[in-house]
Amino acid sequence: MDTHELTKMLHTKHDSKIVFLIADGLGGLAKEPGGPTELEAADTPNLDALAKNGCSGSMYPVGRGITPGSGPGHLGVFGYDPLKYMIGRGVLEATGIGFKVGPNDVAIRCNFCTLDADGKITDRRAGRIPTEESAPLAVKLRQVSIPGVEVFVEPVKEHRFVVVFRGKGLGDKVLDTDPQETGVVPLDPVAEDEPSKKTAEIAAKFYTQAIKLLADQPKANGLTMRGFSGLPHIPTYEDVYGLKAAAIASYPMYKGLAQLVGMEIVGDASTLEEEVEVLADVWDKYDFFFVHFKYTDSRGEDGNFEAKVKMIEEFDKIVPDVVKLGPDVLVVTGDHSTPAALASHSWHPVPVLMSAKDCRCDPCEKFSENEALKGGFGHFEAIHLMPMALAHAGRLAKFGA
């Protein structure tokens, strides 16, 4: 029996409220051995108070040694096994720009490229053509028309754009057309199973028409298609936890990921303060709230230790406004680590704290990677976080008599 079969079997009606405050890329690294991490260097009186009276732990979003992308990182925190529910590149790219991928869609991550007179690729990224030049080209491709299927073309950034085919019975097992080298022509789209043959044919038709539309373009006269993918079959929060869930995020990617597990996107906040205002506004309408804060990750990705420290302090400041709402269970964590020292996502575990009436208070004095090692939750994989939150929220019945 997997975790979701269990939570589904045991879930219980309750009017308790659960809040997940997710600081993206929260976990960090010290500048030198024995020094503080970004979280440890930050002045976080509110988070420390929660940790002191709550329960902490050290969490692996995917698994030990595994550096999670944003997709797997969030799926893990949401309680879904990231190794079971794989989100394709096309779907993730579409999700990242706010395109709502539907059940009959196949999404494709495309690159503009340049082709020579023989149709051979000369630059796989069309010289990283600026977005203001590539976006009109993507829009131009909306002229492609294929009978029996809806076609969406969306600009992304520089040479990247997204194509979505919407139609019944489209498989997504189609190989990339990007040959990963120059001096050769793009590959034909090849289906790997029966239901994907139709998709491959549509992709071939799309390509033929698109190439004609781009023929006279000096900056980008070709394209390649990668990461063909449909919506993964993910059960919803309502299904597996019996929770009506709301997502409050400012970036499309995180809204999209939340939608994949059946959360409703609420509000239109762009700052953390606005996110908390939205939270207060919709408080009565939902059981579960995912509140996403992006900038801890961004400053980590920039490699800027001090700026990440500042973002963590900003994050700490809004905590009292969340606490004031009276959540039965408040969880604070990240979807992965983004140490400024590495300027990228990393495999290091993420500290977690839970504040709830029935927490067994542990010896942690503050919210920190190192304090969390002493935490009552120990070291655990992210998929175990939701059952613990549900339990503390009085939403899981006894298992067996």
Next chain:
Amino acid sequence: MDTHELTKMLHTKHDSKIVFLIADGLGGLAKEPGGPTELEAADTPNLDALAKNGCSGSMYPVGRGITPGSGPGHLGVFGYDPLKYMIGRGVLEATGIGFKVGPNDVAIRCNFCTLDADGKITDRRAGRIPTEESAPLAVKLRQVSIPGVEVFVEPVKEHRFVVVFRGKGLGDKVLDTDPQETGVVPLDPVAEDEPSKKTAEIAAKFYTQAIKLLADQPKANGLTMRGFSGLPHIPTYEDVYGLKAAAIASYPMYKGLAQLVGMEIVGDASTLEEEVEVLADVWDKYDFFFVHFKYTDSRGEDGNFEAKVKMIEEFDKIVPDVVKLGPDVLVVTGDHSTPAALASHSWHPVPVLMSAKDCRCDPCEKFSENEALKGGFGHFEAIHLMPMALAHAGRLAKFGA
């Protein structure tokens, strides 16, 4: 998706170097509650310095409560699930005496025994006949000749010897011929599947000829055959981790185990100092180095606490010479515990330390079983060690976008 599918999917080219220093049977027990273990009693300034600036944890080679043999213990540390990859007794026995089992081999662990006039077993171990008397008998059995198959007979120790059949299409599902009691005749070799019928026939022919050769022997005129086994299908380090791996060990058993996962055996060291010299010599040629130190286990098996302490101190002394080579990731641990108090392998977890540039330094002040409980890696099964080492070596790509 299992760990190896994941590491295979994510592995990345890098010129980093990983060293695993394995002190066999490292974990121990205190003489009395509150006292130090062998590792804690030992003066280990070099290991302590690594632990202080690195990351530690408490590792289960197979699983909680499970006492590993040398085979499963090493497989676990090498990152292979010991419950999935079972090494048969015959193969392990052959490996232990330095016999290189090949893909067309079936290895069998045999006992000399004594038979009465009716062919019934009177002593299953031939009175634990001394090796100097049993070895010539094993050599005598090399006269056995079976058409279409190569037969190897190798002495081991006392009543034990190894027989290997080499030929195409030999199955290894043949039941033991040892009836596990006296007063009865040895069982016929019985095949449990189709490909093993040929092996069972060969075993029966071997037995008939062997019994004739032993007929006039006063000390051992019979034999039984156990643990029929072929090479398990284990993917190599190159396959699953993308690593060119070298093994430096003085005992045949550990060389054999390393070979099973595709490591190359390098050098011909017999002391720890010589092992480190070999390590330096081959440093440029490999990505991964398994360095095995036997005597911590041997003194534990002897039940000699003080002698094991001394061996750990010897082990500590060579650490600076390894550090000097500049490994990107240095892991120090054991393949299981061998507490002197038990004079045998045990189920207790083994302390692990990792030293690497991007370690998240934890509060451990020294290398010890009890300090490791505070470690950043927490408590974990050995199969997670390799992914963590690969991550710290920059050899695992991000999972998902």
